[in-house]
Amino acid sequence: MIFTPHSQKQELALFSEKRIVLCSTGIQWGKTTVGASFLKMRIHEHPGESCNYIVTAPNYKILQQATLPEFLKVMEGCGTYKKVDATFELYSGACVYFRTATDPDSIIGITNVYGIWGDEAGKYPYYFWINLQGRANFKQCPIILTTSLYSFNWVCKELIREHERGLRDDIHLCQAESRENPHFPEEEYQRAKKKLSPARFAMMYGGRPAKREGLVYDCFDDNINIVEPFSLPEGTRVYAGIDWGYTQPFSCAIFARLPSDHFVLVAEVYQTRMTLSDIIDVLKQRKQIWNIQKFYAGPDQPGYIQELNKAGLFCEAANNDVKKGIDVVYSLIKESRLKVFKDQAKNILDEFENYHWPELKDLKPDQDDSDPNPVKQDDHGMDSVRYCLISVAHKRLERFSPTSVNENDFGKKPKNETIEQKLKRLKSRKDRRTETWS
Numbered sequence: 001m002i003f004t005p006h007s008q009k010q011e012l013a014l015f016s017e018k019r020i021v022l023c024s025t026g027i028q029w030g031k032t033t034v035g036a037s038f039l040k041m042r043i044h045e046h047p048g049e050s051c052n053y054i055v056t057a058p059n060y061k062i063l064q065q066a067t068l069p070e071f072l073k074v075m076e077g078c079g080t081y082k083k084v085d086a087t088f089e090l091y092s093g094a095c096v097y098f099r100t101a102t103d104p105d106s107i108i109g110i111t112n113v114y115g116i117w118g119d120e121a122g123k124y125p126y127y128f129w130i131n132l133q134g135r136a137n138f139k140q141c142p143i144i145l146t147t148s149l150y151s152f153n154w155v156c157k158e159l160i161r162e163h164e165r166g167l168r169d170d171i172h173l174c175q176a177e178s179r180e181n182p183h184f185p186e187e188e189y190q191r192a193k194k195k196l197s198p199a200r201f202a203m204m205y206g207g208r209p210a211k212r213e214g215l216v217y218d219c220f221d222d223n224i225n226i227v228e229p230f231s232l233p234e235g236t237r238v239y240a241g242i243d244w245g246y247t248q249p250f251s252c253a254i255f256a257r258l259p260s261d262h263f264v265l266v267a268e269v270y271q272t273r274m275t276l277s278d279i280i281d282v283l284k285q286r287k288q289i290w291n292i293q294k295f296y297a298g299p300d301q302p303g304y305i306q307e308l309n310k311a312g313l314f315c316e317a318a319n320n321d322v323k324k325g326i327d328v329v330y331s332l333i334k335e336s337r338l339k340v341f342k343d344q345a346k347n348i349l350d351e352f353e354n355y356h357w358p359e360l361k362d363l364k365p366d367q368d369d370s371d372p373n374p375v376k377q378d379d380h381g382m383d384s385v386r387y388c389l390i391s392v393a394h395k396r397l398e399r400f401s402p403t404s405v406n407e408n409d410f411g412k413k414p415k416n417e418t419i420e421q422k423l424k425r426l427k428s429r430k431d432r433r434t435e436t437w438s
Contacts, residue, residue: 003033003037003074006030006183007181009180010034010174012172012174013034013144013174014034014037014038014041016172018142018170018171019140019142019143019170020143020145020170020171020172021142021143021144021172021174022155022159022173022174023145023147023174023176024122024147024148024160024174024175024207025147025175025180026176026179026206026207027148027178027204027205028178028181029176029180029181029207030181031146031147032066032067032070032119032146033070035067035070035118035119035144035146036070036071036073036117038117038144039055039071039096039116040075042114042141043075043096043114045114046094046114046115047094048092048093049092049094050093050112051095051112052094052095052096052097052112052113052114053094053096053097053114053115053117054096054097054099054107054113054132054135055068055071055097055099055116055117055119056099056101056107056116056117056119056121056124057098057101058101058102058120058121059102059123060100060102062123063098063100063119066119067098067119068081068098071088071117072088075088078091079096086099097110101128104127104128104248104249104272105247107131107132108131111138112138112139113141114139114141115142115143115144116136116142116144117146118132118145118146118147119146119147120146121146121147122148122151125350125351126153126154127249127270127272127347129154149203149207149208149209150212150354151211151212151215151353151356153350153353153354154346154350159171159173160173160175160209175207175208176207177206178205179205189205192204192205198210199211199212199213200213212356213356214358215357216326216330216355216357216374216382217333217352219330220352225333225338225340227340227341227342228341228342229266232258232264232266233258235259236257236258237257237293238254238255238266238290238292239254239293239294239296239388239392240252240253240254240255240283240290240292240296240384240388241255241296241318241384241386241388241389242295242296242298242318242387243297243380243381243383243387244297244298244300244301245274245380246272246275247272247273248272249271249347250269250270250274250279250380251268251347251380251384252269252270252282252283252286252384253385253388254266254267254269254286254290255388255392261337262337262339263332263337263339263392264338264339264341265338265339265341265344265345266290266341266344267286267289267290267341267344267345268344268346268347268348268381268384269282269283269286270347270348270380270381276307279304279308280307280308280311283295283313284311284312284313287313293314294314294315294316295308295313295314296315296318296391296392297317297387298317298318298320298383298387299317299318305317318387318390318391319390319391320387321390322374322386324390325386325390326386328390328393329385329386338389347381348382348384351378351379351380352382354378355374355379356374356375357372357374357375358375
């Protein structure tokens with residue numbers, strides 16, 4: 001197959017020598033063909049029998065319907081596809097592995113990787129992106145990502161935004177609208193523009209970042225809710241929520257509850273294929289670091305909860321009322337009582353940008369569209385957050401009076417208070433609220 005680029009943007013992406021090539025484009029621009037052709041060129045550069053390559057898609061459906069057919073078309077006559085092993089064995093001896101983000105660790109163990117193509121990468125969880133980079137590191141091989149945009153997730157934050165700010169010189173960014181493909185019907189472009197919301201149209205047909213519609217926590221704002229790490233004040237208590245997992249990630253969200261009754265997500269554990277023994281070891285380490293008072297875990301594994309308690313990790317089953325838990329978390333965000341330490345919980349933050357309510361077309365025939373639950377996909381961090389906050393936020397905050405600080409400094413009204421004392425007390429309370437997030 002001979003591929004002739006239809007535009008300069010396609011040609012520049014195809015021949016880029018940057019470590020990361022990101023084609024963030026509208027649908028039907030031709031990004032999938034670019035991805036397959038880019039990898040073919042890399043294979044011809046390193047065809048040896050010890051050379052491996054990786055092709056990924058977000059799920060099996062996309063892999064089978066779009067990614068794999070395009071790759072086989074481009075690679076016709078170069079090798080044989082082994083369906084059972086999901087590999088393409090080249091006549092030169094090199095091998096291409098096909099994997100999906102459904103199992104985030106599916107690429108672990110593939111060595112000597114000389115090139116990676118991630119198709120529809122905008123649907124990948126952040127954890128899978130970290131694993132992809134890990135496979136590329138040893139040979140410092142290029143990664144080409146071809147995708148439309150679906151949310152303001154890691155693709156937008158860590159690649160597009162950082163590149164636009166001049167902070168990433170290892171990225172070649174190709175952004176293009178669907179109609180920049182000369183074969184794309186202009187009338188279809190204009191019809192979609194009238195029919196879709198501006199945000200959805202920008203992502204689907206423009207390849208431009210925008211907030212996903214239908215987010216569960218649509219009030220979460222990076223500029224407001226993410227803060228630089230600070231020293232926790234005396235009187236802080238730390239709790240953690242647990243969502244069990246093995247093939248899917250095990251997630252632990254660690255929250256500091258400040259004396260002001262504000263909550264800070266200070267750290268996370270987010271990892272797949274952890275045995276119960278692994279979990280206990282990791283949680284013991286986190287307990288020692290953060291002095292965690294109690295763990296609140298998903299009630300689906302009562303045996304695990306019992307084992308954690310035997311190991312000295314005070315743990316109880318959390319309330320699994322999804323709607324009530326969402327209401328608690330939403331209220332804390334809306335009231336600016338929930339913050340996240342910057343760069344300390346990237347997996348959970350990425351889930352905030354994808355955790356969404358289902359569209360009508362996504363509902364099954366037996367589901368009630370009047371009061372649905374959020375889509376159950378890449379939500380392990382969201383569950384761990386909900387388990388912790390629904391268990392702790394509604395409870396009365398214990399009072400801690402540091403011996404080194406006068407009780408009046410915390411705003412308690414003394415008996416027979418004078419005007420001067422009242423003004424001092426109110427100012428003290430205001431200053432304390434301000435310093436809480438400094």
